[in-house]
Amino acid sequence: MSSQATETETEQANDELPLDLSVLIPVYNEVQNVEPLHQELQQVLGSLSLRYELIFVDDGSSDGSRAKLGLIQDRDPEHVRVVFLRRNCGQTAALSAALDLARGNILIPMDGDLQNDPADIPRLLEKLDEGFDVVSGWRKSRQDAFISRKIPSWVANRLVARLSGVPLHDFGCTMKAYRRRVLEGVRLYGEMHRFIPVFATWQGARVTELEVHHRARTAGRTKYGLGRTFNVVLDLILIIFYQRYAQRPIHLFGRIGLWSLALSFLTFAGMLYFKYLHAPLTGDKAKSFIETPLPLLVVFFFMMGVQSILMGVLAEMVMRTYYESQSKTTYLIGEIRQSPPGNST
Incomplete structure (x- = not known):
C-alpha cells in the first residue's frame, strides 16, 4: 500500500x-x-x-x-x-x-x-x-x-x-x-x-x-x-x-449626483420665475406651478441626485471591502532597489 x-x-x-x-x-x-x-x-x-x-x-x-x-x-x-x-x-x-x-x-x-x-x-x-x-x-x-x-x-x-x-x-x-x-x-x-x-x-x-x-x-x-x-x-x-473609477467610484456617481442637484435648483428657480417674475416683466399672465412640468423636473432631478450620491457611497464601501478582504493593494510595484541589511552607514 x-x-x-x-x-x-x-x-x-x-x-x-x-x-x-x-x-x-x-x-x-x-x-x-x-x-x-x-x-x-x-x-x-x-x-x-x-x-x-x-x-x-x-x-x-x-x-x-x-x-x-x-x-x-x-x-x-x-x-x-x-x-x-x-x-x-x-x-x-x-x-x-x-x-x-x-x-x-x-x-x-x-x-x-x-x-x-x-x-x-x-x-x-x-x-x-x-x-x-x-x-x-x-x-x-x-x-x-x-x-x-x-x-x-x-x-x-x-x-x-x-x-x-x-x-x-x-x-x-x-x-x-x-x-x-x-x-x-x-x-x-x-x-x-x-x-x-x-x-x-x-x-x-x-x-x-x-x-x-x-x-x-x-x-x-x-x-x-x-x-x-x-x-x-x-x-x-x-x-x-x-x-x-474602480478605486474611486464616488467621483463618478458623486459628479452625476451634484449635477442633478444643480439642475434641480435651476429648475426650481425657473419655476419661481414663471410664477412671480414672468408676469411683471413681460405683462403676460402669471403661470401657476401646475401649468408647467417644472415641479416634476425639480423632484426628478433632486431624487436622482440624492440616489446617485448614495450609490457612490455604497460603491465606495464595496470597493474598500473588495480590496481589504483580499489584501489587494491599490498600487503595482515594478521593482524595488535597496541596500542589503547591515550595509547602511
Missing part, C-alpha cells in the same frame, strides 16, 4: 510541474473540426522542443464534439486534457476554465473552428522572446462575411482602441500569446476575453501585435452575429469604468 501511495504522490507531483506551453481551445459544436485541429497542433508543436499541453474545453456541445474529444484524449493522453462543462456557458467562461487549469508558462488561446492557423504559434513565441508579455493576433486578411462580420468588427475594434488607449487592430482575434504572470488573478466575465490585452496594458505589461493567418470556415456553423457587437460595447463601458 505504501508503494502505491508513493507512486500516486509522485504522479501528483509531476502534474504540478510547470510546462512550457498551454494551448487553450474552447469548443462548441465543432465535431468536424476538432480532429483535424488536433492533428495540425501535433505537427506544429511536435517540431518544437517544448513541453506542452492542449486543453480542450467542451462548452456544452450537442453535436458529438464531446465524444470526439474523448477519443482524441484517449489517443494522446500525454498532451491532451479535456474539460466538459455541464452546460453552454459561453466562450469567455470556457476560456476562463482553461486558464484555471493551464500549467504552461506561456498560454495561447485559439478557436476550435480551424480558422486560426496553428502554424502561427512558433511566430507568436518568437515575438514573445523579443521581450513582450502579450502578443495579440491580427487577422489582417480576415476570411469572413463582409457585412455581418467584418464591418461590425472594424467598428468595435476602432472604438475599443480609441477608448482604451491600446492601439491594436483586432481585439476579437482569439489567437494570442501571454506570459503566465500577465493572467494570474484575472477573472473573466461576459465577453471580456477580448479585452485581456487592455487589462494587461493597465498592469504594465508590454503588448504588441502580429499578423496571423485567418482561414475560411470549411465545416460547422459560426456562433457569432451582429448582436455580439452590442455586447462588446457594453463590456467596453464596464472596463472603462474599471480603469477610471
Whole structure:
C-alpha cells in the first residue's frame, strides 16, 4: 500500500510541474473540426522542443464534439486534457476554465473552428522572446462575411482602441500569446476575453501585435452575429469604468449626483420665475406651478441626485471591502532597489 501511495504522490507531483506551453481551445459544436485541429497542433508543436499541453474545453456541445474529444484524449493522453462543462456557458467562461487549469508558462488561446492557423504559434513565441508579455493576433486578411462580420468588427475594434488607449487592430482575434504572470488573478466575465490585452496594458505589461493567418470556415456553423457587437460595447463601458473609477467610484456617481442637484435648483428657480417674475416683466399672465412640468423636473432631478450620491457611497464601501478582504493593494510595484541589511552607514 505504501508503494502505491508513493507512486500516486509522485504522479501528483509531476502534474504540478510547470510546462512550457498551454494551448487553450474552447469548443462548441465543432465535431468536424476538432480532429483535424488536433492533428495540425501535433505537427506544429511536435517540431518544437517544448513541453506542452492542449486543453480542450467542451462548452456544452450537442453535436458529438464531446465524444470526439474523448477519443482524441484517449489517443494522446500525454498532451491532451479535456474539460466538459455541464452546460453552454459561453466562450469567455470556457476560456476562463482553461486558464484555471493551464500549467504552461506561456498560454495561447485559439478557436476550435480551424480558422486560426496553428502554424502561427512558433511566430507568436518568437515575438514573445523579443521581450513582450502579450502578443495579440491580427487577422489582417480576415476570411469572413463582409457585412455581418467584418464591418461590425472594424467598428468595435476602432472604438475599443480609441477608448482604451491600446492601439491594436483586432481585439476579437482569439489567437494570442501571454506570459503566465500577465493572467494570474484575472477573472473573466461576459465577453471580456477580448479585452485581456487592455487589462494587461493597465498592469504594465508590454503588448504588441502580429499578423496571423485567418482561414475560411470549411465545416460547422459560426456562433457569432451582429448582436455580439452590442455586447462588446457594453463590456467596453464596464472596463472603462474599471480603469477610471474602480478605486474611486464616488467621483463618478458623486459628479452625476451634484449635477442633478444643480439642475434641480435651476429648475426650481425657473419655476419661481414663471410664477412671480414672468408676469411683471413681460405683462403676460402669471403661470401657476401646475401649468408647467417644472415641479416634476425639480423632484426628478433632486431624487436622482440624492440616489446617485448614495450609490457612490455604497460603491465606495464595496470597493474598500473588495480590496481589504483580499489584501489587494491599490498600487503595482515594478521593482524595488535597496541596500542589503547591515550595509547602511
